[in-house]
Amino acid sequence: MSNLAILPIIIPLLAGILLAFFPKKLRLVRLLAKLITILNLAVVTYIFSYVRQNGSLVLETGAWEAPFGIIIVADLLAVTLVLTTNIIAVAAAFYAPKSLSDQQEAFYFYAFFFLLISGVSGAFLTGDLFNLFVFFEVLLMASYALIVLGGGKAQLRESIKYLLLNLFSSMLFVTAISFVYSVVGTVNMAQIAERVKDVDQQGILTTVAVLLFFVFATKAAVFPLYYWLPNSYSVPNPVVSALFGALLTKVGIYSILRVFTLIFTHDQGMTHNLFLWLAGLTMIFGVIGALSTNNVKLIIAYNIIPAVGFMLMGIGIFTETALSGTVYYLVHDMVIKGALFLLIGALVYLAGTSDLRKMGGLIHHYPLLGWLFFLASLVLAGIPPFSGFIGKLLLLQGSLAEEEITIVIVALLSSLLILFSMIRIFIGAFWGEKDESFPVDKRAAKAFTGPIAGLLALSVILGVGAEWFYPAIQSIAEYLMAPELYIDSVLKE
């Protein structure tokens, strides 16, 4: 049964290789891409239900025993995130044909799309620190190709910066791993977690922990390392932005969550307090950015940043309630950011500009899209009963229980400003006089609406049906608070 754990990595990998052979046969490639994403979603759903009932799946690749070989650990947290990733993938596969030009699609979009999914799933599933680096590189390589797809002037310019920054942080990641190896003599996460307790000099561990945090924070766009994100995420095609916004920063947050609940819990006064400070600053600077521009793509890209702050806040508080808030928010944010980027892509395509001041009156032409955007704004800002509210409620409950009042005030204020930045788009783009001469493209709007409505429906269900999802989320949080469970499941003691 444990072989199941590798399927979410293998299926997209093989699909990516397969689709690289005949990129020009667009109809076949599109059909195959849709079928494979759905197949993969079905497989992952099965793995999810299996893990929910029977506990973690641990695969020792090549039958090398746990501390020696590379291991794949499909625990409930990893599987939940892989499941959400695959839901986004299905939506993206259905949205892509309309959003991309035929030429862009023929330039291996689907091949890199599947390699990206494979890398993201691998990063969630691996139980080995060096292997995490390798999967980071797999997903980054695919993302370099996707960000530059189309080869526009601005895209080339921004992808250079994106690549340089990620290359630098990857090299720091390798350096941090070699530090870990010299201190504890292993790169298996479970064994590291077991051995850090016996290290004499805790100071070196804190240094390594902060270095690793720096690496993950660069990927996750935490203050002050978020400066690269808005421009890089707003220049590529909307469907690529949606994949990046929904998945890539979340891989960074997941890595922080994993490493700082499993391995580096020795000096919480230092590390977890640092997280709280940075979480607050991330929220503040993120919303300031979102309010600073009239480019709708940039507004949405900036809105990723405060969400990262919220998730980091839960890790900083480090109680069961706060962690369940973080996990809930992680799932919620993946879905809603995917939906929002797709919505903005549709908006920019239909309005023909990304400048908010030049839009207006779109609700007369596209009422459904307008109301979907309004709904997405409410979900993002955390208006009850939608999913953003449940995540924030758990996070705020956790903080209040620990009497961290400042961060609660910052979080609430930034939520308000997020709503303001979203409503600005709604008023600017959808309200206003009806422009009779506006060229209306109902067919395109219809093609865009399907995937967006699907993701938003899921988001609403996540919020309204919180009672059904909460037990799973809570058991993940309990599991994260007890690292022995992870260690035992891997090392089988």
Added chain:
Amino acid sequence: MEIIMSIVAGLLFTTGVYNLLQKQLLRIAIGTALISHGAHLFILTMGGLKGGAPPILVEGIEHYTDPLPQALILTSIVISFGVTSFLLVLAYRASEANGTDNIEQLRGNDYE
């Protein structure tokens, strides 16, 4: 020996960061290459330098070299080779499309 290697890795990092902070794209590419060399040297050093023994662990053999850093360094070299070559092509295309290889002039504005 470990101390010398650490100093060499540190020097590579220093020169790499210096080059990374330059304005010309080619220098920046060289800077990233130097940093990755530094990081690779670091992996090898952190595993502990022992020469003159095979990386095999069999019962009865007490003196052996740790094979893991060598596996890690190989993987990392391959990855940084791929990324660096991609970076060079990208830098070439970007400087052609934008008409400059000066990173200061590759800023752009909000609405394009």
